[in-house]
Amino acid sequence: MTATTLKRFAFWLQAAGALIFLALPKLGLGAYWLDVLNMVGMYAILALSLNIILGHAGMFHMGHAAFFAVGAYTTAILNTRLKWPVFAAMPFAGIAAGLFAIAVAAPIIHLRGDYLLMVTIGIVEIVRIALVNDIFGLTGGSNGIIGIARPVLFGFRITRPQHFFYLIWGFAALSMLLFYWLEHSRYGRALKYIKEDTVAAEGMGINTDRYKLSALVVGAVWAGFVGAVYASQMRTISPGSFNFWESVIMFMIVILGGSGNQKGVLLGAFLVVGLPELFRDLQSARMLVFGAALVMMMIFRPQGLIPPKPRNYTLPESLAGKYP
């Protein structure tokens, strides 16, 4: 079997897998497991957006739950106070998260890796404390906001788990496609360069601070969108859902799966969010296992389970043979 047939075979295998996956609700999967898959999908999208920041730009960002929270609360406030439909509020959720990212990250974007990590943890805590303290009298304190409406798409009201399944995984597929294009653009290459060698990137004329900030904003906007979906699926949000551990879970998905690779991130989401559901009795020990797994991974396979492949470029016909 030649390499091309093998590649084609792998492609069709993946396509068939995706089709079977999409047919799962029709194949009689229970509501409980659909909810689990919805959760996996939501975290997968969050991790895909974090992947731009952590996997491509190489910034140790552990405050993603803060942007997720801003998106969810923006949606909830617009929906319950102004009666906006969820899908109308969604763009504003993204914009709010993006603006928040610019405001908090612009002064700290130049910090070296581990310092950035500490500061972003601090930002998550500040956001959570602000939400608990009912900031601006809008967030409802530690009880949160209740009674968020279900999303309505072209007159169809999305209520049941299987409806959300298609909404979330459709959104995940769209995110993968868009982020794939982003990765393979001039912009994505610049981010990779910054990750590999910031000084050299700056020497090549890349404005590293601006690229890093824009990567953070792209990730934040996307997390804000997911926040909107989350708010309308849960119908009730409270500060407890946006704590430090949510950020840790997103971080782990990207690192364990393979930072910089979408397939790795998807696998990570299934492992970190989905797998513990299979072992419900061991629920309390799951973080213990993940902590140990992180240490082991860093010792034996620091690049993650499915690391990104090195890029190949084919030479143009005219140059073939001239350069080895």
Place this chain on the structure above:
Amino acid sequence: MEVFIQQLTNGLAVGGIYALIALGYTMVYGIMKLINFAHGELFALGAYLGFTVLVSFGLSGNVGTGAAILITGALVMGFSALAGYLLEFAAYRPLGESDRLSAVVSALGASIFFQNAIMLVWGARYRAYPADLLPNVTLGFAGQDIPLIRAAVLAASVVIMLLLYFFINRTRMGMAIRASAIDQGAAKLMGIDVRRVIVIVFLVGPALGGLAGVMVGVYYGQINFNMGQLYGLKAFTAAIIGGIGNIPGAMIGGILLGLVEAFGAAYLSLAWRDAITFCVLIVILVVRPTGILRERVAEKL
């Protein structure tokens, strides 16, 4: 004035505790240029070990107060040092000279592991320290009644810091630690066993952190399995304020942060107390990332 004096003494006592934890961050950073994320969890572990020693072994009540405190302190320091050694052995040493992200993620994993291990062993609810450990008397200071416990915590942290200062500046091992912090390569050429220095640092730092955990338990009367994260972040802030890698800086930074927090809670808002600390961290890193006494190593942040 009453609020001022009470918050001043409270801030000094809490600041002393922060300083003890911050010393662990700063010593490890000085040698390895690495933020030991799991340090906060070692502190929490110390608090729980102290709880077990005091309550389960029935120390309080059976022996005198002074003896109980000394035994608890010594045992907790010993066990915390052991935990620190295990951490270095399992999570940092195998990494060798790999890149920074690996070390950070490994430290994070160790931190998650420790926190959940504490939760599984001691349970997720609050645990109460014995309240009758120190006699419930007050001391007069500037016309105010100050609880004895507050003075005791401050005195203990000052004594420990003086001992550490002596160890770092007056002994051969301390000189080796200082030399390794300035230039590891040159220290090796001078015949210093840097591996051993790293082990010593991972013994001393967690021992101080564990002791700080016991002090928190005694001071506030209760401990929680996830307190390591909050105190760790605060102590890291203290280390940054003083200039990370700088040992006197960590002491000053800890005391300063304790005071800022106490006065912030009293005069601004109690509910926003922790947020004030994190804002201080961000402001310091933006305005003066090298800290008050400057980071010991000249490296761009």
